[in-house]
Every structure is written in C-alpha cells, then in structure tokens.
Amino acid sequence: MNTPLLSLALVLVMAPLLPGLAFRTRALLTGRRGAPAWQLYADLWKLARRGAVYSTTTTWIFRFAPVAVFATTVAAALLVPLDGRNAVLRFGGDAVAFASVLALGRFALVLGALDTGSSFEGMGASRDVTFASIVEFGLLLTFSALAVATGELSLTGMFGAPLAEHAGALTAPLTLLALGLFALMLAECARIPVDDPATHLELTMVHEVMVLDHGGPDLAFILYANALKFALFSTLVFGLVVPRARWSAPASAAGLAAGLLASAVAVGVVESLTARLRMAKVPLYVFGSAALGGVALILLLR
Amino acid sequence: MTMWPVFGGLGIIALGGVLAVAGRRAAWGERALTWCVWLGGFTAALPAVQVLVTGETLEWRTAVNLPGGDWVFGLDPLSSVFLLAILVVSAAATPYGVTYLARERGHLGVWFSHAALVALIIALGLVVMARAVVPFLGAWEIMAITSYLLIVTEHDRTEVRRAGLLYLVVTHAGTLALFVMFAIWSGAGNDWTFKALAAATPHLSHGTSLIFALATFGFGLKAGAVPGHFWLPPAHAAAPSHVSAMMSGVVIKTGIYGLLRVVMLAGGAPAWWGWTVLAMGAASAVLGVLWALAQHDIKRLLAYHSVENIGIILLGIATGALGSTYGHPALAVLGYAAAAMHTFNHALFKSVLFFGAGAVSHATGTRNLEEMGGLAKQMPLLALTFVVGAAAIIGVPPLNGFVSEWLVFQGLWGAGIAGGAVRVAVLAVPLLALSGGLALACFAKVVGVVFLGTPRSDRTRGVGEAPAGLLAPTAALAAACAVLGLLPALVLPALLRVGAQVASQPAGASAVTLVDVVRDAGRVSLFAAFIVMMLGVAWGARALVLRRRVVRRAPTWTCGYELITPRMQYTASSFATPLLDIFSRLTGVQTYRGATLLHTVSRDPVLDGTLAPLWTKGRDWALRLRAIQHGRLRFYLLYVVVALLFVLAYVVLWPV
Numbered sequence: 001m002n003t004p005l006l007s008l009a010l011v012l013v014m015a016p017l018l019p020g021l022a023f024r025t026r027a028l029l030t031g032r033r034g035a036p037a038w039q040l041y042a043d044l045w046k047l048a049r050r051g052a053v054y055s056t057t058t059t060w061i062f063r064f065a066p067v068a069v070f071a072t073t074v075a076a077a078l079l080v081p082l083d084g085r086n087a088v089l090r091f092g093g094d095a096v097a098f099a100s101v102l103a104l105g106r107f108a109l110v111l112g113a114l115d116t117g118s119s120f121e122g123m124g125a126s127r128d129v130t131f132a133s134i135v136e137f138g139l140l141l142t143f144s145a146l147a148v149a150t151g152e153l154s155l156t157g158m159f160g161a162p163l164a165e166h167a168g169a170l171t172a173p174l175t176l177l178a179l180g181l182f183a184l185m186l187a188e189c190a191r192i193p194v195d196d197p198a199t200h201l202e203l204t205m206v207h208e209v210m211v212l213d214h215g216g217p218d219l220a221f222i223l224y225a226n227a228l229k230f231a232l233f234s235t236l237v238f239g240l241v242v243p244r245a246r247w248s249a250p251a252s253a254a255g256l257a258a259g260l261l262a263s264a265v266a267v268g269v270v271e272s273l274t275a276r277l278r279m280a281k282v283p284l285y286v287f288g289s290a291a292l293g294g295v296a297l298i299l300l301l302r
Numbered sequence: 303m304t305m306w307p308v309f310g311g312l313g314i315i316a317l318g319g320v321l322a323v324a325g326r327r328a329a330w331g332e333r334a335l336t337w338c339v340w341l342g343g344f345t346a347a348l349p350a351v352q353v354l355v356t357g358e359t360l361e362w363r364t365a366v367n368l369p370g371g372d373w374v375f376g377l378d379p380l381s382s383v384f385l386l387a388i389l390v391v392s393a394a395a396t397p398y399g400v401t402y403l404a405r406e407r408g409h410l411g412v413w414f415s416h417a418a419l420v421a422l423i424i425a426l427g428l429v430v431m432a433r434a435v436v437p438f439l440g441a442w443e444i445m446a447i448t449s450y451l452l453i454v455t456e457h458d459r460t461e462v463r464r465a466g467l468l469y470l471v472v473t474h475a476g477t478l479a480l481f482v483m484f485a486i487w488s489g490a491g492n493d494w495t496f497k498a499l500a501a502a503t504p505h506l507s508h509g510t511s512l513i514f515a516l517a518t519f520g521f522g523l524k525a526g527a528v529p530g531h532f533w534l535p536p537a538h539a540a541a542p543s544h545v546s547a548m549m550s551g552v553v554i555k556t557g558i559y560g561l562l563r564v565v566m567l568a569g570g571a572p573a574w575w576g577w578t579v580l581a582m583g584a585a586s587a588v589l590g591v592l593w594a595l596a597q598h599d600i601k602r603l604l605a606y607h608s609v610e611n612i613g614i615i616l617l618g619i620a621t622g623a624l625g626s627t628y629g630h631p632a633l634a635v636l637g638y639a640a641a642a643m644h645t646f647n648h649a650l651f652k653s654v655l656f657f658g659a660g661a662v663s664h665a666t667g668t669r670n671l672e673e674m675g676g677l678a679k680q681m682p683l684l685a686l687t688f689v690v691g692a693a694a695i696i697g698v699p700p701l702n703g704f705v706s707e708w709l710v711f712q713g714l715w716g717a718g719i720a721g722g723a724v725r726v727a728v729l730a731v732p733l734l735a736l737s738g739g740l741a742l743a744c745f746a747k748v749v750g751v752v753f754l755g756t757p758r759s760d761r762t763r764g765v766g767e768a769p770a771g772l773l774a775p776t777a778a779l780a781a782a783c784a785v786l787g788l789l790p791a792l793v794l795p796a797l798l799r800v801g802a803q804v805a806s807q808p809a810g811a812s813a814v815t816l817v818d819v820v821r822d823a824g825r826v827s828l829f830a831a832f833i834v835m836m837l838g839v840a841w842g843a844r845a846l847v848l849r850r851r852v853v854r855r856a857p858t859w860t861c862g863y864e865l866i867t868p869r870m871q872y873t874a875s876s877f878a879t880p881l882l883d884i885f886s887r888l889t890g891v892q893t894y895r896g897a898t899l900l901h902t903v904s905r906d907p908v909l910d911g912t913l914a915p916l917w918t919k920g921r922d923w924a925l926r927l928r929a930i931q932h933g934r935l936r937f938y939l940l941y942v943v944v945a946l947l948f949v950l951a952y953v954v955l956w957p958v
Contacts, residue, residue, distance in 0.1 A: 051851035055858040057756055059678045061689070067844055071836035078832065089829060091822035093712040097699060097829060099735065100707075104698035104833075107742055111689070114750030114872070116858045117676070122750070122872025129746050130880040133739025140711075140735030144718060144728050151719045153712060202861060212859050217847045221840065283884045290732070301718075301725055
C-alpha cells in the first residue's frame with residue numbers, strides 16, 4: 001500500500017474543511033452559529049461554475065497567477081511526509097524546495113495583484129511580501145534546527161522516522177519549534193493575529209486584498225491553494241507534536257485526519273482569543289515566532 | 303586537446319574587434335564583430351567543455367626573457383567554468399551592444415566601445431587562464447582599464463565620469479593589494495609561476511594568513527563583497543546595459559575566481575578566513591538586497607543585487623573553506639561546487655535582467671522606476687523574459703537560481719550536522735533565507751512597477767516591443783536559465799569536479815555524499831518537471847472551464863470610487879517602505895512623507911555614510927597643514943634649521 005500517495009489524497013480532499021472548521025470554532029466560541037464547516041467546498045463548487053471578469057488593466061500575468069499558486073502548493077505537498085514516514089518525493093535539502101516553491105506561488109500572486117494597478121492590491125502585495133520575507137527567515141530557521149536535531153536534510157527525515165527516534169531526548173527544543181512553527185503558520189496562512197481572512201475592509205486586509213479582482217475559477221484556485229497550504233503547515237506542526245513514524249498505516253492516516261482537524265480547531269481558538277495586531281507590530285510578532293526556533297537551534301547546537 | 307583552440311578563439315574575437323573598427327561607418331563591421339565573437343567563443347569553449355567533462359588539465363608555457371620567469375597559461379576545471387561564463391555572456395552581450403549603441407553609430411564612442419568590449423573579453427579570458435603572476439596581473443590590469451573605458455562610454459554625463467573615477471581608484475587599490483600579495487608569496491625567488499607559488503607556500507614565514515588577508519581585500523573589492531561593494535552600483539548603473547551585464551555577470555566574478563585560485567594554490571585556507579568569508583557572505587547577501595530594495599534606478603537596483611549574489615557565492619566558498627579546515631572533505635567539495643554553480647547561474651540571469659532593464663530604459667529614456675508602469679502590454683515578450691530572469695534570481699524552482707541556492711543550503715546544513723565547531727555555520731541559513739525573501743519582495747517591486755499596472759508618466763507612451771537585437775540575446779539566456787533549472791544533473795558532475803579541484807581532493811573522493819547530490823539533482827529535475835506539468839494541467843483546466851462561461855472585461859475594482867488616476871497606484875517607494883522601515887538603520891534610506899506624497903532617498907551606508915565623511919574629514923585636516931606652506935623663504939629656512947636640530951638631538955640622545 002502506497003501510504004504517501006494515499007495520505008496526499010486524504011490531505012487534498014480534507015484541505016477545504018480546515019478554514020471552515022476554524023471559522024466555525026471561532027463563531028461558536030464568540031457566541032455565534034457561523035457557517036457550516038464545509039462552507040468552502042460549497043464556495044469552490046460555486047466559483048468553479050462561474051465565468052470571469054478581467055480588468056482591462058491586466059495581462060496574462062493576472063490570469064496565470066491563480067494557476068501558479070495552485071500548482072506550486074500542490075507541488076509543495078509532494079515534499080511533506082504526510083503519512084508521518086515518507087513524502088511522495090524526497091531529496092536532500094527538499095526543505096528549501098518546499099519554501100522556494102511556495103515562494104514561487106507567492107511571487108505569481110503578488111505580480112497578479114500588482115497587474116491590476118489597484119492601490120488596494122498594491123498595498124496588500126507590499127504587506128504580503130514584507131511579512132513573508134520574515135516568515136521565510138523563521139521557517140528556514142526551524143528547518144535548520146530540525147536538521148541539526150535529526151541529522152537529516154530532507155523534510156522526510158526532519159519530520160519522519162529520525163525525528164521520532166530523537167523526540168524523547170529533545171522535548172524542550174521540539175516544544176519551542178512546534179510553538180514557533182504554529183505561530184509562523186498563522187502568519188503564512190494569513191490568519192489572526194497577522195491577517196483576518198474574514199474581514200471585508202480593504203484597508204486592513206493583507207492576503208484577501210490581493211485577490212480582490214479574482215473571481216470564478218481563478219478565485220477557486222486561490223482559495224483551494226490557501227486551504228491546502230494551511231493543511232500542509234498543520235501537518236508539519238502536528239508532525240512535531242506527535243511523531244507518527246512508528247504508527248501502523250491506518251493509525252497514521254487516522255492520526256493525520258485528527259491532526260488536521262485539531263490544528264483547525266486550535267487556530268479557531270486562537271482567533272477567538274486574540275485580536276489582530278497593528279500592521280506595524282506584525283514584523284515583531286513574526287520575528288518573535290522565529291526567535292523560538294532560534295532558541296531551539298541554539299539549544300541543539302550547544 | 304591542446305590550448306590552441308582557446309588562443310585561436312580569442313584571436314578570432316580579436317579579429318572581430320579589428321573588423322568592427324575597420325567597418326565602423328557601416329553595419330557590416332558590427333555584423334562581423336558579432337559573428338567573430340560567436341565563432342571565436344565557440345572555438346574557445348570546446349576545450350573548456352572537454353576539460354570540464356574529462357577533468358584533464360591543459361597547459362601552455364613559453365619562456366620569456368623577462369623578470370618574473372616563464373609565462374604559463376592553462377585550462378583546468380576551475381578556469382573552464384569561468385571561461386564558459388565569460389564566453390556565454392560575451393556571445394549575448396556583443397549583439398545586444400551592437401543594437402543598443404546602433405543609434406549612435408559612426409560617432410567616435412561606438413566603435414571605440416566595441417573595440418574596448420573585445421579587449422575586455424580577451425583580457426577576461428586571459429585572467430582565468432593565466433598561471434603565472436606577470437601575465438595574470440597584466441591581464442587583470444587590461445581588464446580593469448577596458449572596464450573603465452566601457453563604463454565611461456557615455457562620458458558626457460557628470461555622474462558617469464564620477465562613477466568611472468570611483469571605479470578606477472577602487473580597482474587600483476585592489477590591484478595594489480594583489481601586487482603586495484604576490485610579492486610576499488613568491489619571496490626572493492625568481493620563478494613567478496603559480497606552480498612556484500604553490501611550492502613556496504609551506505615556507506612562508508608567517509603562514510598563509512597575510513596572503514589571505516591581502517587576497518580578501520584585493521579580490522573582495524573586485525567582487526563587490528560588503529563592505530567593498532560601494533563602487534559597484536554607480537559604475538554598473540553608469541555603463542551601457544550590455545557592459546553592465548558583462549561587469550555584473552563576469553568581471554566581478556574574477557574576484558571570486560581569484561579567491562578560489564588562491565585557496566587552491568595555498569592548499570586550503572586558515573580557519574579565520576572561512577569564518578570571515580562566511581560573515582562577509584551573510585552580510586552581503588542580506589544587506590545587498592536590502593539596499594537594492596531602496597533603489598528607484600533600475601540599474602542601480604540590479605547592481606545591488608549583484609552584491610547579494612556575491613554574498614551567496616561567498617557563503618558557498620565559506621562552506622568549502624570551513625569543510626576543509628574542519629576535516630569534512632565532502633562538505634568542502636560541495637561548498638566550492640555550489641559557489642561555482644551560483645557564479646555561472648548569476649552570470650546568466652543577471653545578464654537577462656540587465657538586458658531587460660537596458661531594453662526598457664532604451665525605449666523609455668529613463669531608468670527611474672517611478673516613471674514606468676504597464677509596459678507588459680507594450681513589450682509582452684520582454685516582460686516574459688524579464689519575469690523568467692526575476693524568478694531565477696529569487697531562487698525558485700524550476701529555474702537555475704534555485705539549484706545553486708539549494709546546493710548552498712545543503713552545504714550550510716551539512717556543516718550544521720557535521721559535528722564540531724563547523725556547526726555554527728548553520729546560523730547563516732536563516733540569513734540566506736531572509737535574503738531570498740527580500741529578493742522576492744524586490745523583484746515583485748521591479749516587475750510590478752515597470753511592467754504591470756498603468757503608466758505613471760508619459761515616458762512609456764508609444765513604446766513598442768523591444769527590437770529583436772535586444773530581445774533575442776535576452777531570451778536566449780533566459781532559456782538557458784530554464785534548461786539548467788530543469789536539468790541540473792547535466793552540469794552538476796562537472797561542477798563537483800571544480801569543487802574537488804579547489805578543495806584539493808581527488809575527483810572521486812568521499813563518494814557517498816557526492817553521489818547523493820547527483821542523485822538528488824535528478825529528483826530536483828523531477829520536482830521541477832512536476833511543477834511545470836501542474837502549471838500546464840491547471841492552465842488547461844482553467845481554459846477548459848472558462849470556454850463555456852462568460853468572460854468579460856471591466857475596469858479594476860476600486861470599491862466604487864470613480865476618479866482613479868495612475869498616481870494612486872503603489873509606487874516603488876511605497877511598495878518597499880514597510881520592509882525598509884523594519885530594517886530602518888541598516889538601509890540608509892531617508893523617507894519624506896507628505897499628505898499626498900511619499901518619497902524615499904537612498905544613500906549607501908558605506909560610501910555616503912562612512913567613506914565620504916572620512917575622506918572629507920581627512921581632507922579638512924590636511925588643509926590645515928596649508929598654513930605652513932605660505933611661500934616666505936625665511937620661514938622655510940627656519941623649518942630646515944628646526945628639522946636639523948631635531949635630527950641632531952635624536953642622534954645625541956639615542957646614539958646608534
């Protein structure tokens with residue numbers, strides 16, 4: 001049984017559930033009912049059947065951006081050991097490839113936003129690249145700490161069997177890394193306290209404002225890619241907290257599903273407890289999350 | 303194979319220069335120049351490729367009756383990879399330069415500029431092939447002078463002359479250090495071949511530290527590593543764009559070549575040197591891109607990116623040096639190979655970007671980003687090639703920039719898991735990642751402000767697609783970036799051979815790690831192919847879905863506000879300001895905010911913030927000495943008497 005491919009299929013199918021579940025959790029905790037957790041599936045289905053309206057300012061770059069975001073996020077999924085043991089594709093240093101291929105998607109999305117000539121979307125693009133460059137710093141810091149901890153250069157090694165082997169002796173650094181990675185995930189996936197995916201005031205948005213002009217299948221690509229990225233980061237965080245390398249295949253798949261749901265609920269809880277930060281404070285938040293990884297790295301190098 | 307095809311090829315290139323001068327009044331001279339550079343470049347490249355494939359080394363020696371001993375030229379894997387970069391960039395830059403300068407054809411400047419370019423190509427080739435001090439320094443000097451002449455091609459502008467002068471001063475300061483280095487190294491001996499230097503290394507009285515300090519100064523200044531980068535942005539911005547590409551793509555790389563050659567001849571570097579280069583590399587990588595973000599002049603911006611990429615190359619070199627020092631030969635080979643590959647890749651994609659920037663400024667008559675916008679609609683093909691170049695430089699798959707950065711990351715991580723003191727090198731990883739993130743921001747700004755949105759001034763009115771003479775060389779190099787990104791395994795074995803040579807390791811040494819890298823390069827290809835395939839599939843799916851739906855065109859969504867003007871778009875300043883605010887002090891940017899205006903001015907912290915004030919202060923002090931130079935004879939006689947008294951007193955008090 002090819003568990004990496006099966007796990008990939010599971011994540012690809014489950015991904016749209018996560019943002020919905022996070023919203024639902026947040027709604028319930030703040031005393032509202034909220035939309036059903038599977039709302040995003042309905043949205044994607046609706047969008048996929050729509051036509052498109054393209055701004056007269058835009059070029060092929062605007063049309064290409066959603067496709068690139070989707071394709072790169074799916075490609076990134078190949079590198080993550082979703083079943084807790086193996087990724088579909090692994091090679092030394094694939095952690096860099098993971099970050100870089102997501103960067104390609106971001107580059108395309110930012111260019112698509114700038115292609116509209118809208119000042120709102122320029123604003124979102126500027127903010128997104130600002131925060132993302134610090135997130136990349138934190139992400140690679142986390143991966144470096146894991147490389148030192150496990151002696152492996154691929155995500156499969158960093159989050160798979162070698163991690164499970166070392167996990168017992170490395171409780172303190174791994175806890176720091178999991179916390180830091182969770183905080184980075186909130187920034188990377190545009191959640192509170194960095195960005196509010198539910199806001200509809202253009203001036204305060206980061207990610208959502210970049211996709212103002214996208215509609216129909218294009219928007220569906222972007223929404224799905226965001227959900228998938230959320231799922232991938234959730235898997236990574238969950239992999240740090242509960243290494244599943246020694247679990248049986250069915251248990252590991254069940255663990256993966258439970259981990260994804262738990263991560264979405266955790267994000268919902270965080271979002272109901274905290275407000276979003278002022279824009280000027282966000283870099284401090286991201287640097288702070290990265291610092292957790294830095295402390296872990298220093299502990300490991302000691 | 304012998305060295306003769308290389309010399310023959312350089313000869314054909316020289317013939318092209320002669321023909322360009324002879325036919326300066328007509329178009330045939332320039333056509334002959336282009337064909338000669340292609341033909342000569344192809345001929346000279348053959349032995350280089352063979353050396354890289356087989357690993358054999360070629361040498362050609364002539365006895366000259368001059369001080370300094372024999373003149374030796376050679377071709378080994380290290381020289382070959384640099385020679386190939388030189389020839390590839392030259393082959394693209396020459397036809398580009400012909401079209402670029404065609405408007406001024408017949409003026410003195412144009413044929414002179416072509417001739418100087420030819421001389422520069424030949425000098426570059428000789429620099430990387432020289433195996434003796436005298437021909438090396440001779441070629442080095444010709445390279446420096448011809449670069450100067452090319453930089454000041456448009457010498458009717460003041461800032462061009464200033465940039466040229468700064469370059470000339472700095473390059474000679476570096477050359478001076480090289481003279482001292484070679485003099486100390488060769489000692490009293492009369493044999494100044496590199497082989498003799500290598501033989502003399504164990505007998506150096508103070509070890510190799512002084513050699514490496516001088517090499518770092520001289521070659522680091524040429525390479526433009528922080529803090530020796532300050533001459534580079536003005537010079538590269540002042541030059542015509544094909545010269546900028548040559549300068550950023552290959553001329554500054556001779557500094558890298560020099561460092562690698564010194565490491566090789568000295569048989570390894572001291573530990574302090576590895577850590578120093580690591581620090582310089584990390585500083586250059588982060589600060590270079592940070593300063594680039596602050597620029598509004600597209601060519602200055604690209605020039606600062608060369609500083610960033612030199613930083614990435616230095617990180618590779620540092621990994622190699624530290625690997626050698628701390629006894630991890632596989633790490634050493636990997637680090638040097640990564641440096642060599644990034645050198646070659648940077649030559650490709652930086653040329654694409656400078657060519658693209660040149661085509662844009664050629665068409666609009668400005669290099670100021672704030673006056674551009676929306677050019678993707680007028681120059682769609684140029685925009686496409688520029689986007690490919692930009693994606694390559696920010697290091698994303700499936701392009702070549704990713705592959706070499708991947709190697710550098712692997713080297714640094716390899717250091718992190720190696721054990722011992724070398725593990726600390728892993729701290730450079732997040733900084734390299736930060737520079738990658740900032741580069742993404744920077745090129746989003748460049749592409750967005752130049753090619754996307756709506757025009758910000760009248761400069762872009764009536765601009766059409768770039769002429770074929772500018773577009774074709776750009777596209778050819780962009781295609782090369784894609785090929786190397788998709789199939790890194792084609793070149794990786796050759797680059798590992800270069801790394802092994804610099805690390806003084808036999809080619810098959812420490813096989814496990816190296817075989818893994820080659821195997822993994824195949825998987826990188828697989829990954830890159832998957833990305834391309836997914837892009838195709840998603841694009842096809844989108845087209846299929848939209849074929850049956852209504853697709854309309856409408857103005858950009860503006861939240862219902864009707865009176866939108868292009869001035870309301872995000873500008874280059876406003877796009878970069880949030881990032882620059884985070885790193886406030888380091889950037890050297892001054893921000894002016896008004897109710898409807900945001901304006902940023904960037905100063906180079908090293909040149910404008912440190913060196914220029916120091917120079918002014920020094921000059922002020924020196925000016926005070928003027929008081930004693932007043933032209934009155936009796937006071938001068940008094941000085942003589944006082945000096946004499948001092949000397950007498952000295953002799954009496956401290957008898958010899």
